[in-house]
Amino acid sequence: MSTKKPASDKSQLAGTDTKDRANTNSKLDSLEKFRSDATGQALRTNQGVKIADNQNTLKAGPRGPSLLEDFIMREKITHFDHERIPERIVHARGTGAHGFFQSYENHSVLTKAGFLQDPAKKTPVFVRFSTVQGPRGSGDTVRDVRGFAVKFFTDEGNFDLVGNNMPVFFIQDAIKFPDFVHAVKPEPHNEIPTGGSAHDTFWDFVSLVPESAHMVIWAMSDRAIPKSLRSMQGFGVHTFRLINAEGKSRFVKFHWRPTAGTCSLVWDEAQKLAGKDTDYHRRDLWEAIEMGDYPEWELGVQIIEEENEHAFDFDILDPTKLIPEEIVPITPLGKMTLNRNPDNFFAETEQVAFCPGHIVPGIDFSNDPLLQGRLFSYTDTQISRLGGPNFHELPINRPVAPFHNGQRDAQHRSTIDKGRASYEPNSIDGGWPKETPPAAQDGGFESYPERIDANKIRQRSESFSDHFSQARLFFKSMSKHEQEHIIAAYSFELGKVEREFIRARQVNEILANIDLELAKRVAENLGLPAPGKGTVQVRKTSLDHSPALSQANLLPENIKTRKVAILAANGVEGAAIDAMKKALEAEGAHAKLLGPTSAPVKTAEGKSLAVDASMEGMPSVIFDAVFVPGGAASVKALSGNGVALHYLLEAYKHLKAIAVQGEAKQLLDLLKLEADAGLIAGKDVPALTKGFFAAIGQHRVWDRETKAKAIPA
Numbered sequence: 001m002s003t004k005k006p007a008s009d010k011s012q013l014a015g016t017d018t019k020d021r022a023n024t025n026s027k028l029d030s031l032e033k034f035r036s037d038a039t040g041q042a043l044r045t046n047q048g049v050k051i052a053d054n055q056n057t058l059k060a061g062p063r064g065p066s067l068l069e070d071f072i073m074r075e076k077i078t079h080f081d082h083e084r085i086p087e088r089i090v091h092a093r094g095t096g097a098h099g100f101f102q103s104y105e106n107h108s109v110l111t112k113a114g115f116l117q118d119p120a121k122k123t124p125v126f127v128r129f130s131t132v133q134g135p136r137g138s139g140d141t142v143r144d145v146r147g148f149a150v151k152f153f154t155d156e157g158n159f160d161l162v163g164n165n166m167p168v169f170f171i172q173d174a175i176k177f178p179d180f181v182h183a184v185k186p187e188p189h190n191e192i193p194t195g196g197s198a199h200d201t202f203w204d205f206v207s208l209v210p211e212s213a214h215m216v217i218w219a220m221s222d223r224a225i226p227k228s229l230r231s232m233q234g235f236g237v238h239t240f241r242l243i244n245a246e247g248k249s250r251f252v253k254f255h256w257r258p259t260a261g262t263c264s265l266v267w268d269e270a271q272k273l274a275g276k277d278t279d280y281h282r283r284d285l286w287e288a289i290e291m292g293d294y295p296e297w298e299l300g301v302q303i304i305e306e307e308n309e310h311a312f313d314f315d316i317l318d319p320t321k322l323i324p325e326e327i328v329p330i331t332p333l334g335k336m337t338l339n340r341n342p343d344n345f346f347a348e349t350e351q352v353a354f355c356p357g358h359i360v361p362g363i364d365f366s367n368d369p370l371l372q373g374r375l376f377s378y379t380d381t382q383i384s385r386l387g388g389p390n391f392h393e394l395p396i397n398r399p400v401a402p403f404h405n406g407q408r409d410a411q412h413r414s415t416i417d418k419g420r421a422s423y424e425p426n427s428i429d430g431g432w433p434k435e436t437p438p439a440a441q442d443g444g445f446e447s448y449p450e451r452i453d454a455n456k457i458r459q460r461s462e463s464f465s466d467h468f469s470q471a472r473l474f475f476k477s478m479s480k481h482e483q484e485h486i487i488a489a490y491s492f493e494l495g496k497v498e499r500e501f502i503r504a505r506q507v508n509e510i511l512a513n514i515d516l517e518l519a520k521r522v523a524e525n526l527g528l529p530a531p532g533k534g535t536v537q538v539r540k541t542s543l544d545h546s547p548a549l550s551q552a553n554l555l556p557e558n559i560k561t562r563k564v565a566i567l568a569a570n571g572v573e574g575a576a577i578d579a580m581k582k583a584l585e586a587e588g589a590h591a592k593l594l595g596p597t598s599a600p601v602k603t604a605e606g607k608s609l610a611v612d613a614s615m616e617g618m619p620s621v622i623f624d625a626v627f628v629p630g631g632a633a634s635v636k637a638l639s640g641n642g643v644a645l646h647y648l649l650e651a652y653k654h655l656k657a658i659a660v661q662g663e664a665k666q667l668l669d670l671l672k673l674e675a676d677a678g679l680i681a682g683k684d685v686p687a688l689t690k691g692f693f694a695a696i697g698q699h700r701v702w703d704r705e706t707k708a709k710a711i712p713a
Contacts, residue, residue, distance in 0.1 A: 110250065253316075571602070
């Protein structure tokens, strides 16, 4: 056994350290040849080929379909699709639910798709809602676009309607999708921010890409902070085709309308929820289904006859444009109901694989260049995420229709194929499986025979060149409070941008071309000179106002599923609690009794009442309204309880309906809150309910907003 002691003097340690540093430096030096600085360099493919046009996919004519031979677009998107494993690059944080779709009537005049023809048939669906920017661990209530993807398990195969809660998108051509996502994702040097667009790279990109102006103003609106997933609209975004049995084709835009109405959080509330309950949206959806408050959406389409394809002052193939409902109304097709939660998040919600290329006979694509790229990208992404081409065999993706073909083997193959022939045509297995002629009953899929006669070209159609008219239409169609929220959102987001020239460019070259007052207000909030005029001439359009775009016009005529907090302490008037609960239940709303702690409270009548939670355990931000019953002892206790007082102040600040009964009026006097349309006091519950429920039905008391800003956060 050696008796030699380990080195311990400083000189020996220093020598070792110097040697290690030398080895480390040598390693770093050897890596220098792999470091890349793009300054002054030409844009090239990964094979070193210089790129002449990085803005447009190769198409058959300016408005024609995108071509598979576009190796630049395919290389770019293929690399992008495989940048992350195994989490989705975008839409990573999501939640899902099972349900069914039922057609209102036979729509065979529009389409031969079977699930839209039999009103008695319930087609199973699985829906996944998601945010776009953040990873799986980010918050639900961040300002972001929401994904709205629906998989229809039809008898003719799976149909995936993969859209968002906004009807347009940031870019016009799929070749720009990697650029947009790289810009909006956390910045590469520090991986900040998580789940948000308030940073330099996003605003640098969108301020340089005017086609994004329309989608960005939607993202700066209340649409980007929905109240719940149950209160979001959904859109197919792109123009599709519906084709009937006679071969008649019509262009359509798909719309989902929630029966619960469309409404949003306020910004302060959204930020607090991100901290108090990161899972707020997914929890709300889960609990609603568990309680039997099944969320419902009506599916409708805007129909454009082929001969009217060019009848508008915008191009229906442009994914940055919508078709105003005042010009083309929505035709209802049927209703979707979500009635079952997943049994296993990973096996279902995480492994579900959507692709806009999953369609059935009677539905087909348009030449929208963003859609054309998505048809390639989604399948390519799923192969990477789910470990190979057999992701369709996972239970959540498996169609209810049988599938037989010559595709064999590869990772995770679960089907045990019988027979010797894995090719077609064959004579060994009797020729099976065989093609199904499209003309036959339940015929095979047949692409619409659209005539294409054009040059191969990288060029954007001139009809895609108007980037500001619809952004202007959106802003002018908003209510006053919605416009103020948009101004505040631009001011907040751009205020996070470090580089002043990016802020100035967004104000002067984008916002000034949308609306000068919008640009001036944002410039003032950023300390920038106000622009005197826009840089692009305003185009005359057929519509300057669309009420259908404002959420103020999209509320339901009831308070079903709304949640009301009832605040109580010992000595509360039990009869008032019972009366309010019964009244809310009759309207389909829900009440939760909250106490100073989780311990039961005793009523003035001496009865013990179990509480649902403490006031800290269920904060005001998760409720739609607050009710405080009377009872001298209870009101006295709440008057000295800082949590209870903050509860009321916060609900007031977030413009929610508040009703106080009997002695609880003292709390309003203590807090110096003035009565308004949503702040109601009365001696008994029946006298309160009419005004209280009306205020809840309006979602917020918008007239209170100016006063509420004086309430500390």
